[in-house]
Amino acid sequence: MYEILIEAASVSLTVNNLFGAALGIFLGSLLGAIPGLNGTMAIALLIPITYTWTPLFAISMLVGCWKGSVYGGSISAILLNAPGTPEAAPTAIDGYALTKQGKAGKALKMALFASVTAAIFSDSLLMLVAPPIAAMALMFGPAELAMLIIFALVVVSDTGSGSQVKGLMSTALGVLIATVGLDPITTQRRFTFGSLELDAGIGLLAMLIGLLVMSEVLIQMEEGWKDVKSRGIKQSTNPADQRVSWQEFKSCIGTIFRSSCLGSFCGALPGVGSVTAAFIGYDQAKKMSKNPDEFGKGSLKGIAAPEAANNAVCGTSLIPLITLGIPGALSAAVIMGAFMIHGLAPGPMLMQEHPATIYGLFMILIVSDFFMLIIPLPLMKIGQWIISVPRSYLFPIILILCSIGAYGTHQSLFEVKVMVLFGIFGYFLKKWGLSPASLLIAFILGPMIEVYIRQALRISGGDPTVFVTKPIAGFFLFLTLLMISWTVYKNMKNKNSNRE
């Protein structure tokens, strides 16, 4: 064992590989931070040029890039209310509130510390307990996943909306929009209106860029229109407003730990993903908090929770990839390609056939978590400078980047049209107080619920009792019902107390 570790250290912890990880983190956080671009795009761009490099260098760069981009998304979310990546959407709620109070530095640093803590947590799980976690992930079949996702949807449906009714309206809209495309089970066309481009459904990234970024640009343009002197947001010069004190960090540790566990759990389950993790993370922090009213007004926990959750996904989503050859997330699937092109077939034999490479990768992951603490710092400085730039210069550039980002996902102008359409749609949603973020999460989760329920029913031969008789599925169904009854009870209590 020691020999393997020493060999792993000697092949992995070279200047080259560490540089690769650092470069990956830098590129990832840069692309993640730019509204409209994101890390999966960066990874897909990088993959072809990594083919000639050594496996560890290539993989550490790609993983670094991924980690960087998951954090990077929070930079634009916090500074501009325009999340660069979908998983940063809940971060914007409290992050942007702090920026408006002039405390952008504090928000950015909280996001960073939460991200790094969670990443270390998740990577440690990957190194130490990968096999049992993989076994647990396999226990989640269609029936279990269906109930888990329904629970997630119920939990997050009111995130970011003013009222529950509006939250539910956004959720329903999101689920409805997600039905466009080929029926996942029978492959019949649904709501495509003869457009072949819609066969694959509405592109998540194009929609996200429109709903979250472009709509925000439109909203802020309108504000600027009214107030001609709008010249960006002034930042507080008090150093205490630009840093996170130990006290503040300590107050968030519980939240970060819970979010890390949640994120690691979501990462290990193939297909659940970091967006779900971030939203549930935010919501658990709000529900567990003694002062839930602080959320949405610049709560540090509201930043720490989603950031810890979405970063915790990275490490554990490599667990099913390395132990079973099953990537847990979209970016992990792309990284699997990097393994394969270098002759490392992911699966149960990987650890036995290439132990030095895998342990080496683990070591690089942990070291790169510490790089994460330092490398994004200059980006933060640039970011803080950018918010002081007059919006009239900033917005045209952002809109161009949005178009590039939407085009880049499938190299298709159709996606740009989708983005513009959802940009305008998102503008009206925000005007009406409906949350584009809950629409987005419903758009992601809705199809999963459909597919898993239908698959589960096919497996059971049409017998719906599987959702109760399978213990894990039954457990999540119970939680969902509990959640709903609790909300109804709380509403009734509020109503009564308002009457008195």
Place this chain on the structure above:
Amino acid sequence: MKRIFFSMLGVVLTLALCTSVMAADYPKKPIKLIINFSAGGTTDTAARLMASKATEVLNQAVICMNKKGAGGTLGVSEVARARNDGYTIGTCNMPAVAIIPQIREVPYKPFEDLIQVCALMPYEYAILVRGDAPWNTWEDFIAYVKENPGKVTYGSVGTGTTNHLVTARIGKELDLDWRHVPFQGGVKATAALLGGHVDVINNTMASVVSSVRAGKIKALLITSENRFSATPDVPTMKEKGFGFSQISYMSVVAPAGIPEEARKMISDAFKVAAEDKGVIKSTGKLDLHPKFMDGKEYQTLLESLAKEWGGLLKELGVKVQ
């Protein structure tokens, strides 16, 4: 700052990709190869490995781009739409031309708008069960299905895929009462098998071979034409008396009407690539086995496959038009 970064990124990418010298006639500029599956999959990996060898042979860069979606048809339709000057080609799988166009409308006529330049690699498929399943042979398994009608579930990588159709046809021929569960791709089907949520799946061997070696998955029957190198004892469908196999190649397609000279040069270059020792070694590590087939021969095969599966599609009720 952002824009500087982007222009720099552009320069770096261009430099990385365009390393070739101008040739006399065709190809005068880089050739675009549209891979019709996502980056990181087996098709992508094999195509990129062969494209880099073809780049050397053609003395001109073969640039790979991924255009995934809708069972590979989005990438193929992009090729069909492209100019037929020989500078845009793409990868193609059997269903994208022979099956999916019979299920739903696609923006190309598979045998008129496209020509098959050459076939490069047969996909290798098998019927797979969990390592601890009680059946060790195909006969054991079939006996079990017959004794337990309506109990066994089989997973595929999606409705209308070869994996679905071949398994359904086996069921028809043997009069099996089992249920189809379509998953969104091979990864999810494999996860469901490993977790014991379905009893059996039909998937590509390359994607599960690591689990097979580790004993977590057993292959009962190879559904492609030849036995699989890593599981030499597992019989093929033909050996078990079936009159059909699961045949799909990764092929190279071009828009119809490309210059004959260009077609030949591309075909020759990929022939060299598919037979190159280095390529065979790297693909071999992933248990992929390139095998070159002439484009015309493959085109004829595809036409007969389209007819062969068309009838079954109708019977299964997946045929819409």
